[in-house]
Amino acid sequence: MNLAYDRSPGTGPDVVCLPMFSMTRAAMATAFGPALAGADLRETYLDLPGHGDTPATCAPTSQAVLDSxxxxxxxxxxxxxLLAGASYGAYLAAGIARQRPDLVRGLLLVCPGVTIARDTRTLPDLPPLDAPTGWLDAAPAALREHLDSALGQRTPTVVATVIAALDSGGPGDETFLQKLQSGPDYALPDETAEVVFDGPVTVLAGRQDRVVGYADQFHAMRNYPRGTYTVVDDAGHYLPYEQPSVLRSHAQEWLRRQLIR
Structure with a gap:
């Protein structure tokens, strides 16, 4: 499978980064590049099938994407x-650790999806945090409802940062993405399997994340005996763009744990 990718010239361990659904390697690099900096890693950022510059040459199923x-x-x-992922990318990274543990040394999972079907997710039931008047005015109308539920840092600056990330990179294949997200095989077939992965794992969740929540991610920690779980109060589903310093501190600690294995 020919996936579009960018790779840094580091001499340290390989870390492969998988982006959010519909986002690109450019968006992932913007957030995770600074977080991983300083360790001389060989950082690789992938466009998933149908995302960015990678053509949709596989079936529109999550298993086909994972296999690719x-x-x-x-x-x-x-x-x-090392595998790092955000949202759907983290969902896939966890799936790879279950299905192909020989490929994975450690996992950094940020706002990971645990179950795909929205009605199976445990989402926060408290009202969202306060926001200044007009904080969403610069967002396209089609994105405002999503950002209202996704963001914990509810400011025009964060909105602009997230929109820039969403707009970066190649165009993707919208038809493929719609078929993937709406199809019966959006969930991985082993989504609920209890498979232990014993490498170093760090899971970051946003307390204000009304897309995938934070509770299911904690319950999934039973599969990660060397796992660290952190929920960040003032962050939502776009935690890498809302709280970059928090992401960096936890990513650096995750990398330190790889070196002392």
Whole structure:
């Protein structure tokens, strides 16, 4: 599988980063590049099938997307590697650790999806945090409802940062993405499997995340005996763009844990 990618020239361990649904390697690099900086890693940022500059040459199912990533890893890196992901990318990274643990040295999962079906997610039931008047005025009308539920940092500056990330990178394949998200196989077939992964794992969740929540992520920690879980109060689903310093501090601690294995 030929996935579009960017790779840094580091000499340290490989870390492969998987983006949010419909987002690109450019958006992922904007957030995770600064968080991973200083460790001389070989950082690789992938566009998933149908995302960014990667064509939609697989079936519109999450298993096919995961298989495409695994095939790319088999061909392009020396396993095992560090895997980092956000949202859907983190969902896939956890799936790879279940299905192909030989490929994975450690996991950094940020606002990970645990179950795909929205009615199966445990979401916060408290009202959102206060926001200044007009904080969403610069957002396209089609995105305002989503951002209202997704963001914990409810400011025009954060809105502009997230919109810039959403607009960065290649165009993707909207038809493929719609089929993937609405199809019966959006969920991985082993989504609920209890499979233990014993490498170092860091899970970051946003307390104000009304897209995937934060409670299911804590319950999933039973599968990660070397896992660290943190929920960040003043953050939502776009935590990497809302709280970059928090992401960096936890990413650096995660990397330190890899080196002392």
């Amino acid at each position: 990533v695994c095939a790319w890893l088999d061909d392009h890196v020396e396993a095992p590697v």
